[in-house]
Amino acid sequence: MPSYERVMGTVCLVNLYDNNKQKCYDEIFERLRQIDEEFDADKKQSDIALINDFGFERPIMVCDDVYSVLETAVKISEITEGAFDPTVGSLVSLWKIKSGSPHEVSANDLKEALSVVGYKNIILDPESKSVRLKKKGIQLDLGAIAKGFATDEIVKIFKKHKVKKAVIDLGGNIYVYGKKSLSKPWNVGIKNPQLPDSVPLVKVALPEISVVTSGVYERFYDGSAKSYHHILSPSDGYPVDNDILSVSVISPSSMLADAFATAFFVLGTEKSLQVLYSARKEFRMEIDAIFIEKDRGIVFSENFPYFYSILYDEWERKSPKSPL
Numbered sequence: 001m002p003s004y005e006r007v008m009g010t011v012c013l014v015n016l017y018d019n020n021k022q023k024c025y026d027e028i029f030e031r032l033r034q035i036d037e038e039f040d041a042d043k044k045q046s047d048i049a050l051i052n053d054f055g056f057e058r059p060i061m062v063c064d065d066v067y068s069v070l071e072t073a074v075k076i077s078e079i080t081e082g083a084f085d086p087t088v089g090s091l092v093s094l095w096k097i098k099s100g101s102p103h104e105v106s107a108n109d110l111k112e113a114l115s116v117v118g119y120k121n122i123i124l125d126p127e128s129k130s131v132r133l134k135k136k137g138i139q140l141d142l143g144a145i146a147k148g149f150a151t152d153e154i155v156k157i158f159k160k161h162k163v164k165k166a167v168i169d170l171g172g173n174i175y176v177y178g179k180k181s182l183s184k185p186w187n188v189g190i191k192n193p194q195l196p197d198s199v200p201l202v203k204v205a206l207p208e209i210s211v212v213t214s215g216v217y218e219r220f221y222d223g224s225a226k227s228y229h230h231i232l233s234p235s236d237g238y239p240v241d242n243d244i245l246s247v248s249v250i251s252p253s254s255m256l257a258d259a260f261a262t263a264f265f266v267l268g269t270e271k272s273l274q275v276l277y278s279a280r281k282e283f284r285m286e287i288d289a290i291f292i293e294k295d296r297g298i299v300f301s302e303n304f305p306y307f308y309s310i311l312y313d314e315w316e317r318k319s320p321k322s323p324l
C-alpha cells in the first residue's frame with residue numbers, strides 16, 4: 001500500500017511496493033517533517049525564518065541541510081544569471097502567492113519588494129556554516145528547490161532500507177526508484193498544461209531518475225487582462241509571461257531538477273538550452289528537459305536520451321528557434 005502525508009505545504013506520496021516496510025515509511029515521513037521545520041519561512045524558529053529576521057544583524061549558523069541547499073541555490077542563481085533567485089521572498093509575499101489570492105500590486109510596492117531581491121546579497125561561510133545577508137529586508141524563499149532536496153533525502157532512506165523499487169510524488173516532484181520490472185522501464189506522464197486532469201501530453205520511458213515539472217496549470221484572473229501565478233521574474237518582479245506553459249527537467253538529482261525546472265521556466269526555451277550545458281558541466285550530472293510551449297510545440301533538449309510518445313495529435317515536437 002502506498003503511504004501519504006501532508007507535509008511541506010503539499011501532499012507527499014510514497015509507494016514502496018512492499019507491505020513489510022512500515023519502518024521505512026515512518027523514517028521517511030519523520031525526515032520530511034524535520035526538513036519542513038528547517039525550511040519553512042513561516043515557522044518562527046526555522047533556520048530560514050531566523051536568517052530572514054536576523055541575518056542582516058549577525059551571521060546565523062544553520063543546519064547542514066539548509067547550508068547545502070543554499071550553497072546549491074546560489075550556484076544555480078549564478079549559472080542562470082539570477083533567473084533563479086532564492087531571495088524572491090519579498091515578491092512572493094507581495095503577490096500573496098501562498099494564500100492564492102490574486103490581486104494587482106502598486107508600482108511603488110513592487111519597487112520596494114524588488115529592492116530587496118538579489119542572490120548576491122547572500123554571504124555563505126563554509127567554515128562556520130553560517131549565513132549573512134548584506135541588505136536589510138531580504139527574504140529567503142527556497143520553495144523552488146526544497147522539495148527536490150527532500151525527494152533526494154527520501155532516496156537515501158530507500159538505499160538504507162534496501163528498497164528494491166519505489167515511486168515518490170512529493171507535490172509533483174517525481175522519483176522513480178529501482179527497476180520497474182525486468183523487461184519494462186518506468187513510464188512517467190507529463191501533464192497536458194491545457195488539460196491537466198486528462199491524459200498526459202507526453203509519456204517518457206525512464207530508468208531510475210527524477211522528473212520535476214514547473215508549470216502554470218492554474219492562472220488566476222482578477223477581471224483585468226492580467227494573469228497571476230507563482231513563478232516570478234526576479235528582474236521585473238512580475239509573474240513570468242513567455243512562450244512556455246511548462247518545463248519538465250529529468251535528472252538523477254531531484255534537487256537540481258526542481259531548481260532548474262523553475263529557472264528554465266523563467267529563462268525561456270532558447271536561453272535554457274544554453275544554460276543546460278553549463279549546468280551539466282558544473283554539477284557533473286545528467287540533466288535533460290522538455291519544454292511545452294503555448295503554440296502546442298514541444299521542445300526536447302538536444303540528444304534527448306529517452307524514448308517518449310506524444311499522446312495528442314494536435315501537439316508536435318518542434319526545434320528550438322535558434323538551434324545551438
Ligand code: AMP
Binds near residue numbers: 092097142258266
Ligand atoms: P516551483 O513550483 O518549483 O517552480 O517553485 C515555485 C516557487 O518558488 C514559488 O512558489 C516561489 O516560492 C518560488 N519562486 C518563484 N519564482 C522564483 C524564482 N524566479 N527563483 C526562485 N524561486 C522562485
Ligand code: MG
Binds near residue numbers: 258259
Ligand atoms: Mg522548482
